[in-house]
Ligand SMILES: Nc1ncnc2c1ncn2[C@@H]1O[C@H](COP(=O)(O)OP(=O)(O)O)[C@@H](O)[C@H]1O
Ligand SMILES: Cc1cn([C@H]2C[C@H](O)[C@@H](COP(=O)(O)O)O2)c(=O)[nH]c1=O
């Protein structure tokens with residue numbers, strides 16, 4: 239993939255839970271660090287599953303991050319030395335994360351954002367769809383369906399082992415105790 243040097247742009251890594259978004263984000267950010275680039279990583283404070291301060295993948299890969307509540311707090315950590323900004327769990331941020339990403343890219347920063355494209359209902363999640371529309375590069379990746387083994391594009395929320403209901407709250411932080419990766423055919427939401 240061609241990526242211009244010294245120009246700002248936005249990369250989005252999206253997909254269901256367990257598809258490897260955080261692993262891919264961490265991989266890109268670690269390579270940028272190897273290239274001696276100045277990297278800053280952000281995560282929403284609400285995501286305290288594996289760590290309050292690090293981005294951690296389901297497989298245990300990790301990188302230091304700054305936990306923030308709102309997208310515009312990113313500016314508190316940006317100076318003219320910053321070259322790469324990573325944002326994990328972008329779906330949890332307010333819509334302003336899109337204009338912040340655009341602004342940083344316009345300033346010459348490489349912005350890499352990872353997050354869920356769809357919620358547990360299979361519907362577009364938070365600011366992610368807008369981010370996809372304005373990103374230069376989008377990688378939509380799949381997990382493995384926990385039922386049939388086919389590529390999984392959706393996140394199945396389970397409550398006491400049963401599929402969640404359509405009117406359940408959108409935000410519920412969790413991992414294997416409450417979510418599975420599923421393909422379109424095996425994904426179930428009770429209406
Ligand atoms: N159903 C699954 N499909 C693929 N990987 C899975 C699955 N369940 C657990 N994993 C693990 O999750 C890892 C990906 O974790 P992570 O990068 O945190 O994903 P994401 O950020 O997309 O939720 C995989 O490398 C694998 O070890
Ligand atoms: C589908 C869905 C997920 N969530 C939460 C569950 C996890 O805390 C994160 C996703 O983490 P991952 O790094 O992609 O595995 O999002 C939610 O709040 N609502 C949902 O509908």
Ligand SMILES: [Zn+2]
Pocket residue numbers: 383384385386387388420421422423424425
């Ligand atoms: Zn399936």
